[in-house]
Amino acid sequence: MSRDLEGRFRDRSVARDLQTLADMIEIWCEGHHADRERPPLQSEASGLGVYRRRVRVCEECAGHLGYAEKRRALCPKDPKPFCAHCEIRCYRREEAAWQRQVMRYSGPRSMWRGHFLDALRHMLETFRHRRRRPPGPSNRPAALAGNPGRGDSGQPPR
Template sequence: MAKQTVAEKWDGEKLLVSEMIALYCRKNHHTAKGSLCPQCQALHDYALQRIERCPFMETKTFCSACKVHCYKPEMREQIRTVMRWSGPRMLFVHPVLAVRHMKETMKAKKS
């Protein structure tokens, strides 16, 4: 299997975070599909900004596996809440993304 480029990693992580936030917002804040409430939109924008500026993208898998936590404490808590809620549900909504994420997470834990 070919090694992912940094751009592919960025795109994959952005897609995963975006989908998880969208799912969380849709089900918890009752927003229409394709839109986010202001709080979730702020979290989404912040998360994408953090991914874009990540200096460790070449070597890490996901933010959760990173040794450096670049999120502000309140944003970190929000994203943790979203991930905890969305993670198990992603398997039913986006099975390919969910399986890929689980596979990468397990691979990261082994090394």
């Protein structure tokens, strides 16, 4: 791992976001993969002690979380918006779709697991984002239009 990436993992806001994400993925994994083995996560971020506690997810979910760790650490946005509100959309399309379904499932359930304020923050930012954004697909940045094969971002998958 490069020093840059290591430094990004140690950033407080990166660590906080990753903890929230790991909690959401854990809730998803418990609900959908209860019959699988869920050993303690072994990832680049967990190896650096980014998570406050042991994260337990199955191998498949660990792969998704590992991918998201890097995307979050290397995010060029500061302050970072919710990915759904970002015009860059650096996630691969299938990873973005996977994470959306996780959030839909785990978001409401996470409110009773210490994420009440995160859920509130999410609702408020979504509300503000919708008010700022004029309606209609024509408002997508031109560079992002008509690029169905490369994720929503129009950028090659990383």
